[in-house]
Amino acid sequence: MAAATFTSTGRPNRSNRATNNPEDATNENSCATMGGFSEAGVPMEHFSLVYALSKAALSGDVKDGKHQVARLKAALEKRGSLDNAEMLERLVSAVNAPVSNKSASFLQSEARPGFDFSGETLTSSKHVPVDRETSAPMAQVLSIEDLPRQMPALPSSLTGAAEAMIREWVHAKSLQRLGLEPAKTCLIYGPPGTGKTQLALWLAGQLGLPVILAKLDGLMSSYLGTTSRNIGSLFAFANKHRALLLLDEFDSIAKLRDDPNEVGEIKRVVNTLLQELDRRREHGLTIAITNHPGLLDPAVWRRFEAQLEMPMPDVAGRVRILEQYLPPMQLDAGQMQLLSWVVEDCSGSEIEDVVKALKKSVALEPGLTFVDRLQRVAAGHGDRLSEPVRALLAGEREELAVQLMTTLNLSQARVAEALGVNRSTINRWQNEKQTTRGALDGDKTASSVRGKSHSAKEATSR
Numbered sequence: 001m002a003a004a005t006f007t008s009t010g011r012p013n014r015s016n017r018a019t020n021n022p023e024d025a026t027n028e029n030s031c032a033t034m035g036g037f038s039e040a041g042v043p044m045e046h047f048s049l050v051y052a053l054s055k056a057a058l059s060g061d062v063k064d065g066k067h068q069v070a071r072l073k074a075a076l077e078k079r080g081s082l083d084n085a086e087m088l089e090r091l092v093s094a095v096n097a098p099v100s101n102k103s104a105s106f107l108q109s110e111a112r113p114g115f116d117f118s119g120e121t122l123t124s125s126k127h128v129p130v131d132r133e134t135s136a137p138m139a140q141v142l143s144i145e146d147l148p149r150q151m152p153a154l155p156s157s158l159t160g161a162a163e164a165m166i167r168e169w170v171h172a173k174s175l176q177r178l179g180l181e182p183a184k185t186c187l188i189y190g191p192p193g194t195g196k197t198q199l200a201l202w203l204a205g206q207l208g209l210p211v212i213l214a215k216l217d218g219l220m221s222s223y224l225g226t227t228s229r230n231i232g233s234l235f236a237f238a239n240k241h242r243a244l245l246l247l248d249e250f251d252s253i254a255k256l257r258d259d260p261n262e263v264g265e266i267k268r269v270v271n272t273l274l275q276e277l278d279r280r281r282e283h284g285l286t287i288a289i290t291n292h293p294g295l296l297d298p299a300v301w302r303r304f305e306a307q308l309e310m311p312m313p314d315v316a317g318r319v320r321i322l323e324q325y326l327p328p329m330q331l332d333a334g335q336m337q338l339l340s341w342v343v344e345d346c347s348g349s350e351i352e353d354v355v356k357a358l359k360k361s362v363a364l365e366p367g368l369t370f371v372d373r374l375q376r377v378a379a380g381h382g383d384r385l386s387e388p389v390r391a392l393l394a395g396e397r398e399e400l401a402v403q404l405m406t407t408l409n410l411s412q413a414r415v416a417e418a419l420g421v422n423r424s425t426i427n428r429w430q431n432e433k434q435t436t437r438g439a440l441d442g443d444k445t446a447s448s449v450r451g452k453s454h455s456a457k458e459a460t461s462r
């Protein structure tokens, strides 16, 4: 145990200790700090503030927490730690931002769903139904603790739509008074790696529901009779429990329809699935996911009240995703612009992979410049990054600098930040490139003139 004890007010009781109270301005230099902790092991400066902050956090008192953060910020400013004070300022602004900008838990401050989801409690130890032919389990149970607490970084319109779905369930009773029901079916569709599964699982977590996750093609047996039976037992299991049913690879249903054999029987299987979906509305929420929305016919689309399209991220989306994964790594504005250009063709999942690789590189090769690090990461992620991006990163820095200014419209200052050189170097590179291009253009004009005169000469000589 540390020698310092604490009074009920949260102040260190220093009767047997050298003074270390941050509110004691005279104490600032009294202990040599090492990464925030004194060598003697006494608590760091500002400890009473950190203690009060920890107390607020652990007791869930957000108001007091904000008050303590403001005190800590003021103390840091007084001490001249302006960078750290600014970091706190940014943290407070992010927390105070409107809900649509928040990726963390949405429902935490709201009531739990007002709708009574019926059924037995589902735990991961429950036996899920198995395929009769192969004995393989047809689904996986994810308990609430396994669900992501973070929403994928999405455009605000989509975040709003997802939050609206939750709101429908939270305020289900008000809807029911008006003769309305919350949406019981939702289709999430879009390209691979755009966060469809994460969004569905996050929604379940927000509603406090465990998930029964089934890949639809896992239910398909070469025996159509078995397929129908599998669908029946999966839905029976789901309807018996208080859970969200998540049907991944939902387009497998369409593949079945394309099968030229046993047309009548296949129709029966598809209809079984659609009927089960309809019947399940009495019991709970179903989310289906597909990467191939074009394969679903109108009868299937009609089943889904909510339809969420997950896009490949645009430039703002890439920045949002980067901001989610980069911390604690910090980039300046130029580096951020460079990185968001590097991942221009990437899905959210690929961006996450690239950021992980960057972080590993920081840990393992701390001496590299940012752009050298990027170059190494790019070389190891051939399929994730576009060919022109990889070529530019592998080429000479001068060319990269000029491209960033011309193609991306970055200012000299940003390019200097991104490449870790000063502005005068960028200026020099730009002038050199312009001179070289000018000379090349001059050569081209001269040679084309020479070419023309040559052919003119040839023409006259002919």
Ligand SMILES: Nc1ncnc2c1ncn2[C@@H]1O[C@H](COP(=O)(O)OP(=O)(O)OP(=O)(O)O)[C@@H](O)[C@H]1O
Pocket (backbone or CB within 6 Å): 151, 152, 153, 154, 191, 192, 193, 194, 195, 196, 197, 198, 199, 291, 321, 324, 347, 348, 349, 350, 352
């Ligand atoms: N928009 C995003 N914001 C933040 N992280 C994302 C985003 N999209 C994907 N990811 C990351 O990639 C991981 C994989 O995404 P997820 O499995 O949800 O994609 P998917 O659309 O279901 O892909 P697939 O179609 O291949 O199943 C997520 O768990 C998350 O870590």
Ligand SMILES: [Mg+2]
Pocket (backbone or CB within 6 Å): 196, 197, 198, 248, 289
């Ligand atoms: Mg998925």
